[in-house]
Amino acid sequence: MNTSPVADPPLTLFGFHPAGGSAAAFTGWQRALGPRIRVTAVRLPGRGTDGRSTRYGDLDSLARALDEELGDRLETPHVLYGHSMGALVAHSLAALRATRGRRAPRRLVVAGSPAPHRAAALIRAARLTDAQMMRWMLGLDGVPAGLRDDTGWLAHRVTALREDILMCGASPATARRVPLPCPVDVLVGSTDPVVRPQDAAAWKEYSAREGSFRVVPGGHFFPRESRAEFFARLGEVLAAEAGP
Incomplete structure (x- = not known):
């Protein structure tokens, strides 16, 4: 009989x-x-290669769909991580599960995002014209160099972004400050043009437990600009939960 402890x-x-x-x-x-x-990149509805799956028009509906889709995988030890919009999606999912009495994430890690009640300036970007939004998007340096001159791809990206x-x-x-039962850890770029450090720090109002706040060199897409330091900081957050 194998009596070795199960990892x-x-x-x-x-x-x-x-x-x-x-x-x-x-x-x-x-x-x-x-x-x-174990890194699991969540493919949100409507973002597949064919673009045919249903998109959701509000975060509440999307959170319910994600809770159903991810199902039992959320009943194992996990952390939710979201960047920019992804932070708001991850928070909505965590908040929904909290109201349903379901298993909470070990931590909610939010990066490049203002707290939900301070996201008005970011949301106002939807009022920009297509040309303005394209310039805004390019200014955030979130477009791969090889695609910056691809007008067809950029037009599609602007539509998806809006x-x-x-x-x-x-x-x-998105405006509810219901304290989560897990820590909220915040990462923000030192020169992010759309997320002020004080607006990111306001995420502390969304947890009943003490989280962390880390500033990483770079702009809105600092995980790519300062890759080594970003993963070092993220690793520090995850270390206590993942074990040695």
């Missing part, structure tokens, strides 16, 4: 991408974070 399952990090993006934002994360973390921003502004839940 604890790895901690799962569910990653939620920024507005206008896709699950490809988490390419390379598994190697960077190592074997004690739809995602409108979704973030459509749910009353």
Whole structure:
């Protein structure tokens, strides 16, 4: 009989991408974070390669769909991570599960995002014209160099970005400061042009437990600009939960 102790399952990090993006934002994360973390990049509805799956017009509906889709995987030890819009999506999912008495994440990690009640300036970007939004998007340096001159791809990206921003502004839940039973850890870029440090720090109002606040060199997409330091800071947050 094999009496060897059964290893604890790895901690799962569910990653939620920024507005206008896709699950490809988490390419390379598994190697960077190592074997004690299982990285699961969440593909939001309507972001598949065919673009045919249903998109949701508000965060409440999306959170309910994600809770059903991820199902039992959320009943194992996990952390929710979201960047920009993804932070609001991850928070909505955590808040929904809290109201349903379901298992909470070990931590909610939010990056490049103002707290929900301070996201008005970001949501106002949906009022920009297509040309203005394209310039805004390019100014955030979130477009790969090889695609910056691809007008067809950029037009599609602007449409997706606008739809995602409108979704973030459509749910009353985004403004609810219901304390979560898990810590909220905040990461923000030192020169982010759309997220002020004080607006990111306001996430502390969304947890009943003490989290962390870390400033990483870079702009809105600091995980790519300062990759080594970003993963070092994220690793510090995850270390206590993932074990040695």
